[in-house]
Amino acid sequence: MKPFAYTRAETVADAVAALAASPGAQFLAGGTNLVDLMKYDVTHPDAIVDINSLPLKEIEALADGGLRIGALASNSAVAYDARIEARFPLLASAILAGASPQLRNAATTGGNLLQRTRCPYFYDPSTPCNKREPGSGCAAIGGLTRMHAVLGASEKCIAVHPSDMCVALAALDATVEVVGPDSARDIAFTDFHRLPGDAPHRDNILERGELVTGIRLEANHFAGHYSYLKLRDRLSYAFALVSVAAAMEIADGRIIDLRVALGGVAHKPWRDPLAEAEFAGAPAADETFRQVADRLLLDARGQGGNDFKIPLARRAIVRALRQAASGTPQSQTTKAIQ
Incomplete structure (x- = not known):
């Protein structure tokens, strides 16, 4: 780990100014990803701006029945908040599917949004990696691709986004609140992360100096019909091969509103609202769910070693939608697939 300067910010304005003052500076929140990247010689900030003193830990009720989650709220605090469990159980389930209790206690909401890929080539400075x-090139292409993208990849990068929480937030149409040197802005969650294209080193659309301050969730009708299904190599402390955040509003056995977001398959949480809209009014039944899966995976392409992800994702989408429709969400306690 290379030497770096350290600053503890006391206000949001101080944090933004400190980052702007040093082109090589990075924010430090829980540090569960950044510290690893520094240890592995992947990133080399010349300054660290510690934001843990900022008043961004609260989870606040909104007038419309929604919630605002501060960027420094820990993953554990979010997952076990009674309001989250009652109104947005999909989010609580997704968080509990990820990492370990110790990491969830340290990891923050904002940090989870900004975590970087776990592609082994990205973590190995001896290999070329455009991210x-x-x-420099992409060593993953033509290499070991078992964990890599089958949707939205490019000739420059086939890495996937590692978060579980972000898959649920994509399905829930969250909004990201951001403060920068000149102004504040809101970003729709589905726009926040990027596909790799020709610039895979850019994970999201944040501008230099911008700080994520919170997440807003609008009230919805998904609390009774949701499921977060995560398929992985072992039942705990493993990143997703494929994950599915499924949520539905159902009336008289038919779909009123459908949300499906996928993890482990793309450079960002994968969602297609236009495809979802096609199934409004369709029966909440397996035949519909198979059609949803086929539609969402229409453009999926494997890299050889990860070809299995496509049929695996198809089955996972059907199963997650079946769980959601029946009101029997996947358990994150036993984690055994239902």
């Missing part, structure tokens, strides 16, 4: 060093 780590733009223009």
Whole structure:
């Protein structure tokens, strides 16, 4: 780990100014990803701006029945908040499907949004990686691709986004609140993360100096019909091969509103609202769910070693939608697939 300067910010304005003052600075929240990246010689900030003193830990009720989650609220605090469990249980379930209790106690909401890929080539400075060093190439293409993308990949990068929480937030149409050197802005969650394209080193659309301050969730009708299904190599402390955040509003056995977001398959949480809209009014039944899966995976392409992800994702989508429709969400306590 290389030497770096350290600053503890006391206000949001101080944090933004400190980052702007040093081109190589990075924010430090829970540190569960950043510290690893520094240890592995993947990232080399010349300054760390510690934001843990900022008043961004609260989970607040909104007038419309929604909630605002501060960027420094820990993953555990969010998952076990009674209001989250009652109104947005899909989010609580997704968080509990990820990491370990110790990591969830330290990891923050904002940090979870900004965590970087776990692609082994990204973590290995001896290999070319366009995400780590733009223009150097992608060692994953033609390499070991079992954990890599089958949707939205490019010739520059086939890495996947590692978060579980973000898959649920994509399905819930969350909004990201951001403060920068000149102004504040809101970003629709589905727009926040990027596909790799020709610039895979850019994980999201944040501008230099911007700080995520919170997440807003609008009231919805999904609390009775949801499921977060995560398929992985072992039942705990493993990243998803494929994950599905499924949520439905159902009336008289038919779909009123449908949300499906996928994890482990793309450079960002994968969602297609236009495809979802096609199934409004359709029966909440297996035949519909198979059609949803086929539609969402229409453009899926494997890299050889990860070809299995496509049929696996198809089955996972059907199963998650079946669980959601029946009101029997996947348990994150036993984690055994239902």
